[in-house]
Amino acid sequence: MSDFERKFGRYAIRNLSSVLIGFYLLGYVILLMAPGLMNYLTLDPYKIVHGQIWRLVTWLLNPPTGISAGPDILFVGIMLFFYYSIGTSLERVWGTYRYNVFILTGVLLTIGMAFLWMIFCFAVGVGSSAYIDEYFASAALQAFSTYYISMSIFLAYALTFPEAQVLLMFIIPVKVKWLGIVDLVYLLYCLLRYPAPYRAAIAAALINILILWLKAGGWMRISPAQVRRRNSFRRSVRSASQSRGGTKALHRCAICGRTDQDNPDLEFRYCSKCEGGYEYCSDHLFTHVHVKAGEAPRIQAPGR
Secondary structure, three states: OOOHHHHHHOOOOOOOHHHHHHHHHHHHHHHHHHHHHHHHOOHHHHHOOOOOHHHHHHHOOOOOOOOOOOHHOOOOOHHHHHHHHHHHHHHHHHHHHHHHHHHHHHHHHHHHHHHHHHHHHOOHHHHHHHHHHHHHHHHHHOOOOOHHHHHHHHHHHHHHHHOOOEEEOOOOOEEEHHHHHHHHHHHHHHHHOOHHHHHHHHHHHHHHHHHHHOOOOOOOOHHHHHHHHHHHHHHHHHHHHOOOOOOOOOOOOOOOOOOOOOOOOOOOOOOOOOOEEEEEEEEOOOOOOOOOOOOOOOOOOOOO
């Protein structure tokens, strides 16, 4: 735990996903009941510098789906449930503080990129247009919604749970890592092809994911540190197997009993919250019940 977390961790918002979903729902209600009101709530940097500072917060009500066509109730319900599920999963594994930092970083990066986009517009002469007010208003309404923040949450989920499966169209089981790759390729395509305000919002989401990936530790399945540990572990297993004739396992999961000898591609790690130095495979590292002194882990049959 860092000093910053010790000092400010108590201010982290628990179950932040519920707060975000509440913002989304309120935004959809506004779109349905008074769509013109959203024009006064968006992340418009031009109007913010002219005194409408509430937009620094109220733009979070601009929901992730398209505005021009209006929200589809069924799609909105499925989407909100999905983002709530993956958000709570991330908070449970990362911890409330880390999840709060990730969301806050995404919000601040989006705000910062919106102002950089405005500065760029004035630098290239767009700011001299007689329709500059309408230009910024339209771009802010369409580009600076919570859509790309939501996509960054999904990318973070794919990095943390790459082997998890979801049912595509409620039928086809697909591993999250493949959907994450599709999501990333789509964002990169949009970054190259979309107009400048969209590029600013997309860049904010991608920078947030890059920061997360570079700073991630053992709490993320796909991270630089995790890749180094995995490669080091495999080298040590091969070396030990050669020196001992491959007859003795170095690692054994305290839950399912699987070993590195029988499953050389399986990753094993010790849990810092369990008392007694118990080791778990990657399938049970995040799902086991923490063991206290004098207790024993809850064993299940191998392969379950």
